[in-house]
Amino acid sequence: MARREAPAAGPGSRALIVDVIRSAASISRVELAGLTGLTQPSISNIVRDLIADGIIHEVGSADSVRGKPRKLIAIKPANRFGIGFHLGPDTLTCVAVDLTGGVVGREVVPRPPADQLAGQFDDFTAGLDLPRGRIEGLAIVAPTPYPSGAPSEDLHTLRATLTERLGLPVMVENDAAAAALGEFWSRRVSREQAFGCIYLGTGIGAGFVFGGALFRGASFDAGELGHMSIAYDGRECPCGNQGCVERYASMAAVVADASVPVNGTSLSSAYDTVARAAVTGDATAFQILDRAAGHLAVAATSMVNLLDLGRVVLTGPGAALAGSIYARRLRTHLERTAHSRRRHPVLVELSAQPRDAASIGAAALVVQAAVAPGHTPGPAS
Numbered sequence: 001m002a003r004r005e006a007p008a009a010g011p012g013s014r015a016l017i018v019d020v021i022r023s024a025a026s027i028s029r030v031e032l033a034g035l036t037g038l039t040q041p042s043i044s045n046i047v048r049d050l051i052a053d054g055i056i057h058e059v060g061s062a063d064s065v066r067g068k069p070r071k072l073i074a075i076k077p078a079n080r081f082g083i084g085f086h087l088g089p090d091t092l093t094c095v096a097v098d099l100t101g102g103v104v105g106r107e108v109v110p111r112p113p114a115d116q117l118a119g120q121f122d123d124f125t126a127g128l129d130l131p132r133g134r135i136e137g138l139a140i141v142a143p144t145p146y147p148s149g150a151p152s153e154d155l156h157t158l159r160a161t162l163t164e165r166l167g168l169p170v171m172v173e174n175d176a177a178a179a180a181l182g183e184f185w186s187r188r189v190s191r192e193q194a195f196g197c198i199y200l201g202t203g204i205g206a207g208f209v210f211g212g213a214l215f216r217g218a219s220f221d222a223g224e225l226g227h228m229s230i231a232y233d234g235r236e237c238p239c240g241n242q243g244c245v246e247r248y249a250s251m252a253a254v255v256a257d258a259s260v261p262v263n264g265t266s267l268s269s270a271y272d273t274v275a276r277a278a279v280t281g282d283a284t285a286f287q288i289l290d291r292a293a294g295h296l297a298v299a300a301t302s303m304v305n306l307l308d309l310g311r312v313v314l315t316g317p318g319a320a321l322a323g324s325i326y327a328r329r330l331r332t333h334l335e336r337t338a339h340s341r342r343r344h345p346v347l348v349e350l351s352a353q354p355r356d357a358a359s360i361g362a363a364a365l366v367v368q369a370a371v372a373p374g375h376t377p378g379p380a381s
């Protein structure tokens, strides 16, 4: 990690310190000063406040070069919790995470009508025996509706109603952005890393975390990877462009290429049928997914080059069964084509919980807003 210019201690310093402790797992005050460039007195004050607030705790000592043991500090996981709800087409996934992003509870229920979400929140948190005073809030994620860039008006109305009813902060976010923040938080990615996430869901989305904060763009529409064109005169797309990668590499494109009937079944189960066949030896199914992955790799290279990303995580329901096919294509393509390949590697990793990534990320958004504020959540939160 590069040493920073000595910043003045302020609200951003607290977020910086939480972020550095989180990504280091455990760290001494001396190392914190070295990594943040903040002065020892600033570090001591902020660390004391964070301990008093129950966000971090001392976890033991490490030997120092001069013989005096250094006390190590770490995030205190089980003291506060964030709740994430992911609204799928038919289901609602509810997740609770602790301050490290670790999942402490999960439930999938048939999607209730909007006016029953508050009741579902009460049932879910009561079932986990989470005291209300330790819950930092709720974030609700859904796919970005086309053509609006921002989460829909309905979600904003829902957010206002729920904030009032629950008496807690309620945020809304799109699935890909939330998933990126969740992977960033739980993988302990350093805030120095240019981090990206590709979310294979209903469409293809991307999320970016720069300097520890989600990058949202001018109108919360950053990360529309699915509508990056890979062919000047390619397939027509409802967005108005041609050759959008979503028309070649999304779950819907794979199902269409495989001619799997979707009648009476959901898109995701039709896709899973193809993905399961591909990873268990069906040559035709494998070719269809491998070709989709090849198309995605072309778009991924453009994304990596535009933003000089150092690490990309593949996630979302489309990466659950066939993620290895996509990851292999992306790795080999980036090794050959990434503009930065001689300066630094571009890591491509698979999410450990691709189906739950958006709900886990939603809960992580709540945790980050609570313990490392100052990441400009913006108008949607």
Ligand SMILES: [Zn+2]
Binding pocket: 226, 227, 228, 237, 238, 239, 240, 241, 244, 246
């Ligand atoms: Zn498009």
